[in-house]
Amino acid sequence: MSQPQPPYAAHPGQFGGLTPEEKTWGGAAHWSALVGAFVAMAFLGPLLVLLLKGSTSPYVRRQAVESLNFQLSILIYATVSAVLVLVLVGILLLAVVGVLWLVFTILGSVRTADGGEYRYPLTIRMVS
Template sequence: MTISTPTGALRVSAAEREPIVDRLQQAFAEGRLDKEELDLRLHLAMTARTRADLDAVLADLSPVPAAHRAPAPVGEPTAEQRVLAALAHVLGATTLFLGPLVMLCTRARRSPYVRRHIVEALNFQLTLLLLTVVTFGIGGIAYAVTWIVCGVAALLALVGTAFRYPFTLRLVH
């Protein structure tokens, strides 16, 4: 005899929590949540045990429009895609946000893999720019470290691995 478990009662994994966390951060960036509510909902999402618990975290938020959903990855990236992804990180280190921005406008439609890396590089450079402006130039010291971080990101892109910069505002999706 097979026992059927309702979908909402199934336990969730860390991989299932990540899109929920991304959606909460996006809702915060859109102004739908304040900082306290974001913190509370992030805590609830990270401690959720079942799908019903996760669904409750997003219950009153509108779903992500289809244009903003990340396309599902299709197989391994080709050599050209890996080189383009690495180039986005290298251009970010050398041209700040301009290189990744130009790549976003010209190369992002080629593959989801390339787009993810371009968006990561662009978001990282925009975060550094905002940090520098907000701190009246003192944040410019962080640019000394960016060469190392961008180099690591470029190497990981070359081997076909996804990379997310730490402490980065996700301004572009």
């Protein structure tokens, strides 16, 4: 008896799979915040991904919106912490916010590199 022939592989993007381009742009929504931090505007990277590629893929849009919301939330937390420096507790808060930003942004970049979903903790969901 002959063995049944295995089914043909689905094309990327077919049946709910993600194309390599979607994976790249989904990851870019997260790691672009690290690049944007060099000009002190980490939210610009996810915003650009949302504006450029958010309408082409629901996955890219979800990841860009998630990253943008987190970057804006961190901006708010850092601003409040900077004001609280006058009370001295802000120095510690700024350090904590900075470490959390770096760790969570790297986690988001790594988890989405393979096409996974990532939701940031401690995020105010402003953009939907």
